[in-house]
Amino acid sequence: GNSVTQMEGPVTLSEEAFLTINCTYTATGYPSLFWYVQYPGEGLQLLLKATKADDKGSNKGFEATYRKETTSFHLEKGSVQVSDSAVYFCALTLNRDDKIIFGKGTRLHILP
Amino acid sequence: NAGVTQTPKFQVLKTGQSMTLQCAQDMNHEYMSWYRQDPGMGLRLIHYSVGAGITDQGEVPNGYNVSRSTTEDFPLRLLSAAPSQTSVYFCASSLGQGIHEQYFGPGTRLTVT
Numbered sequence: 001g002n003s004v005t006q007m008e009g010p011v012t013l014s015e016e017a018f019l020t021i022n023c024t025y026t027a028t029g030y031p032s033l034f035w036y037v038q039y040p041g042e043g044l045q046l047l048l049k050a051t052k053a054d055d056k057g058s059n060k061g062f063e064a065t066y067r068k069e070t071t072s073f074h075l076e077k078g079s080v081q082v083s084d085s086a087v088y089f090c091a092l093t094l095n096r097d098d099k100i101i102f103g104k105g106t107r108l109h110i111l112p
Numbered sequence: 113n114a115g116v117t118q119t120p121k122f123q124v125l126k127t128g129q130s131m132t133l134q135c136a137q138d139m140n141h142e143y144m145s146w147y148r149q150d151p152g153m154g155l156r157l158i159h160y161s162v163g164a165g166i167t168d169q170g171e172v173p174n175g176y177n178v179s180r181s182t183t184e185d186f187p188l189r190l191l192s193a194a195p196s197q198t199s200v201y202f203c204a205s206s207l208g209q210g211i212h213e214q215y216f217g218p219g220t221r222l223t224v225t
Contacts, residue, residue, distance in 0.1 A: 043216030
C-alpha cells in the first residue's frame with residue numbers, strides 16, 4: 001500500500017547546526033509530497049510541498065527535493081534556530097482527489 | 113479570519129459518557145476531516161466530509177459519528193467513551209483533497225478514565 005516512512009526521533013541539535021530529516025515513500029503512482037510542522041500546543045501547518053519529480057519546495061529556510069529515483073523527500077535546513085523546535089510530518093497524496101497520508105512525525109529539539 | 117476553531121481544548125470523560133467535539137471553519141472550505149494523534153502513531157483519519165450532507169469513514173471510524181449539515185461545521189460525536197479514545201483530536205479543512213493545503217485547528221485533548 002501507499003505509505004510514508006520518517007526517521008525516528010527525537011532529533012536533538014545545537015542552534016546553527018545543519019538539519020536533515022529523512023523521509024521515504026512507497027506509492028503506486030506519482031504522488032505529491034508535503035512537509036507539515038506542528039509547533040508545541042498547536043495544530044499542523046503546511047511547511048512546503050512538491051508536486052512532481054525534481055521539484056524543490058522551500059519555506060522559512062527549509063528545503064526538500066522530490067527524488068523519484070530514491071523515492072525520497074528529505075527535509076533540510078542550513079542553520080536551525082531554537083524556534084524550529086517542533087514535530088515535523090512528511091506526507092503524500094496520490095492524486096488531486098485522494099486523501100493525504102501522514103508519516104508518524106519526527107520531534108526536533110534545538111538547544112541554545 | 114478565525115480559520116479552524118475547535119472546542120473544547122481539554123476534556124475529561126468517564127467511560128461510557130458521550131460528548132461532541134466541535135469544529136468550525138470560516139474559509140468556505142468544502143473538505144473537512146477529523147484526525148486523532150497518538151504517541152508513535154502519527155495522525156490517523158477518523159471521518160471526513162467532501163461537502164455539506166456528505167460524510168465518509170476514514171482509517172479508524174469505530175466509536176465515532178459525524179454529520180455535516182452546513183459547510184462551516186463538522187462535529188465529532190463519541191457515543192460511549194472508552195479509555196482507548198484518550199487522544200488529541202484535530203479537525204482540518206481544505207478546498208479539497210489531494211494537493212490542497214490542509215488547515216488544522218488547535219486540537220482537543222481528551223482523556224477517558
